[in-house]
Amino acid sequence: MTVLQHLARVIWWSGLWCAVLGLALVSVSRASDRPNVVLIFADDLGYGDVACFGSTRVHTPHLDALAAEGRRFTSFYVAQAVCTASRAALLTGCYANRVGLQGALNHTSSNGISREEELLPELLHDVGYATGIFGKWHLGLPPYFSPLRHGFDEWLGIPYSNDNSKYHPVLASEMPPLPFYDGDSVIETDPDQATFTRRLTERAVDFIGRNRGRAFFLYLPHIMPHVPIFASPEFAGKSGGGLYADVIQELDHSVGEILTALDQNGLAGNTIIIFTSDNGPFLSYGSHAGSAGPFRGGKLTTFEGGVRMPFIARWPGHIPAGTVCDEPVMSIDLLPTLTGLAGAAQPRLPIDGLDIRTLLLGTPGARTPHEGLCFYSGAELQAVRSGRWKLHFAHPFLSVNGPTRDDGKPAGWGSLQPQSITQSGVSGIASRHGYRVEQQMQALYDLATDPGETRDVSADHPDIVSRLSGLAEAMRGDLGDALTDRSATGARPVGRAE
Numbered sequence: 001m002t003v004l005q006h007l008a009r010v011i012w013w014s015g016l017w018c019a020v021l022g023l024a025l026v027s028v029s030r031a032s033d034r035p036n037v038v039l040i041f042a043d044d045l046g047y048g049d050v051a052c053f054g055s056t057r058v059h060t061p062h063l064d065a066l067a068a069e070g071r072r073f074t075s076f077y078v079a080q081a082v083c084t085a086s087r088a089a090l091l092t093g094c095y096a097n098r099v100g101l102q103g104a105l106n107h108t109s110s111n112g113i114s115r116e117e118e119l120l121p122e123l124l125h126d127v128g129y130a131t132g133i134f135g136k137w138h139l140g141l142p143p144y145f146s147p148l149r150h151g152f153d154e155w156l157g158i159p160y161s162n163d164n165s166k167y168h169p170v171l172a173s174e175m176p177p178l179p180f181y182d183g184d185s186v187i188e189t190d191p192d193q194a195t196f197t198r199r200l201t202e203r204a205v206d207f208i209g210r211n212r213g214r215a216f217f218l219y220l221p222h223i224m225p226h227v228p229i230f231a232s233p234e235f236a237g238k239s240g241g242g243l244y245a246d247v248i249q250e251l252d253h254s255v256g257e258i259l260t261a262l263d264q265n266g267l268a269g270n271t272i273i274i275f276t277s278d279n280g281p282f283l284s285y286g287s288h289a290g291s292a293g294p295f296r297g298g299k300l301t302t303f304e305g306g307v308r309m310p311f312i313a314r315w316p317g318h319i320p321a322g323t324v325c326d327e328p329v330m331s332i333d334l335l336p337t338l339t340g341l342a343g344a345a346q347p348r349l350p351i352d353g354l355d356i357r358t359l360l361l362g363t364p365g366a367r368t369p370h371e372g373l374c375f376y377s378g379a380e381l382q383a384v385r386s387g388r389w390k391l392h393f394a395h396p397f398l399s400v401n402g403p404t405r406d407d408g409k410p411a412g413w414g415s416l417q418p419q420s421i422t423q424s425g426v427s428g429i430a431s432r433h434g435y436r437v438e439q440q441m442q443a444l445y446d447l448a449t450d451p452g453e454t455r456d457v458s459a460d461h462p463d464i465v466s467r468l469s470g471l472a473e474a475m476r477g478d479l480g481d482a483l484t485d486r487s488a489t490g491a492r493p494v495g496r497a498e
Contacts, residue, residue: 034215034342035315036271037124038258039334041090041219042251043083043136043161043226046281046305048293049248053310057241057291058248062256063275063312069321070273070314071362075328077385080376081279081299081306083161084138086331087221090278091119091139093335093353095376097479100494102378105138107164107176112140113150114495118347120335121217122151127344130211134200135221136161144497146184156182156203158223166190167228169285169409170432194230196223197247201254205261212265215342220258221278222251227285228408242287272315272341276331280306284411284434286404296453300398300429302375302382303453304390313360320362327368328385329356349492372471379482382440384472388448389461391468395483398435410434444468 047053051060052067053074079089083104085096092099092113099117113119121131132154133147138161147155158180163169165178177189204220224230224247231246235253239245255275262268281290283298283305292298292305299306313319332353339346340355358366372386382395401412411434430437444458444465458465475481480488 033270034127034129035318036216036218036267037129037338037342038218038262038271038273039220040255040258040273040275041087041135041221042275042277043222043224044279044282044290044299045225045248045251045277045310046290046292046298047295047308047310048291049225049281050310050312052312054293055291058239058245058252060248060252062252062259066255066259066273066275066314067312067322069316070312071319071321071323071325071360073311073313073329073359074324074326076276076309076311077307077328077330077373077375078277078279078309079307079330079332080378081301083136083226083278085376086278087138088113090331090334091121092117093120093332093347093351095332095352095374095479097376097379097488098352098491100491101139102376104161105140106160107141109141109160110497112145112495112497114493115149116349116492117495118349119150120338121147121219123335123339123344123347124215124217124342125151125153127342128215129342130207130214130216131219132204132207132216133157133219133221134203134207135219136223136226137221140495141497142181143184145495148184152219154183154207157200157221161226162193162196162223163227165193167193169227170413192230193223193228194232194236196230197250197254198232198234201257205257208258208261208267209265212267220254222254224251225290227282227288229288244288244290248290269316272313272319272338274311274313274334276311277309280309282433284400284404285408286411287406288408289404294451297397300377300433300435302377302392302395303397304447304451307375315360318361323362325359325362327359327366328370328373328387329359329368330370330373333369350490372468374472374475376479379480381472381476381479381481381483384468384475385447386468386471388446389464389468390445390447390453391458391465391472392440392443392445392453393472393483394442395440396437397440398430398433399438401430401434401436404434 052064078086088096088101131152133152135157179186180188180191229247235246235250239249280298295304297303297305333356336353336355354369372384375383383392404411443456445453476486478490480486
């Protein structure tokens with residue numbers, strides 16, 4: 001080989017490596033330009049449990065600061081007012097009924113989220129995001145339904161609710177030990193629940209530090225304040241408002257730790273941080289439950305107190321600080337919105353959520369993309385909201401069964417008969433959690449003037465009743481409705497362990 005030939009080859013290889021390096025740098029640059037996403041999901045925290053949403057019982061300075069630096073949504077909804085269904089909707093962008101997950105899974109469940117569904121962490125992972133979940137999963141039991149099989153790189157937490165344990169307020173003697181996972185390994189059983197919020201926060205802060213050089217999705221579905229509630233020694237008895245307020249103040253402190261970690265790692269400016277809750281408060285647990293603020297009902301109901309949640313989002317320089325949006329939107333909208341902002345693909349299968357980035361970013365004149373939002377309880381289509389109007393169809397609902405207590409037991413616990421808490425179905429749920437079943441008649445509510453859903457105005461607005469009934473009928477034809485004995489045509493199979 002001549003000197004000139006050798007030199008030409010060196011130049012050629014140098015050029016090739018420069019091109020490869022250039023592509024790699026472009027890839028890294030594009031990844032770093034994508035916003036990080038921190039999604040904090042409390043459990044059973046109500047609309048009235050955050051100071052900037054009207055709470056006078058609890059001080060939440062870090063959440064209030066987050067709202068001052070970001071945007072509050074005052075008509076943000078979850079798809080169902082119960083744990084598993086709410087999480088399924090959040091992570092799939094679908095009404096829970098579309099993916100076959102209604103109610104709440106427990107330690108005996110053999111079903112879970114289908115492998116055919118593409119979850120938010122999977123879509124973000126596909127474009128280079130590091131993904132971590134620290135908290136309650138509740139979409140199926142490991143190993144088949146492990147978060148690590150559905151787009152997450154890391155998991156620390158529990159597979160279902162913390163009352164499926166020796167701490168259950170009513171059925172403690174029937175519960176197996178609660179497993180605490182790190183990845184797919186059980187590292188403890190029946191851990192000290194007073195350490196949950198601290199341990200999850202510490203792992204989240206560590207995750208942020210380890211991934212500061214790449215885009216990441218941090219999902220922090222806190223275990224608290226689902227009953228039984230616990231606060232760490234650093235917070236127990238410190239709020240002056242009782243144990244529940246102690247628990248919320250520790251969650252607020254956790255938010256502060258996340259914000260500090262973002263600041264210390266220079267990531268605050270390129271991180272979307274969102275705080276909300278999975279459903280409203282477990283009202284039958286009295287002083288161990290939260291507040292729905294001005295709204296009627298709570299967890300397990302389709303009244304506003306069960307499905308309307310506090311929602312705060314911050315992204316400096318993009319989301320206008322100190323602003324409020326009252327357009328009706330739902331948790332199903334987060335997947336298409338966040339994947340769109342991250343440059344990720346949308347799921348191959350149809351979803352129900354719509355991109356709400358114009359609302360998130362405060363675009364002048366932006367309106368909700370939904371003609372209506374539908375509210376299921378299990379397989380029953382119980383209500384639909386469009387604009388200021390909400391139409392409830394005749395349906396049974398759970399109402400607190402008498403005076404509540406201060407000891408963590410459900411209302412009426414002392415008068416319950418043993419056989420009443422072991423029966424299945426709605427009656428069993430009602431009895432063991434201190435509820436009775438009542439009947440809601442069809443009614444139209446004007447949420448602009450009657451957020452508590454107390455005055456039926458259907459006689460004054462038959463046209464509105466007709467229009468909302470039409471929206472509901474279209475949904476019945478798609479996802480079914482047990483109240484009218486309609487079968488779903490657009491629902492997909494639930495996942496089942498093999």
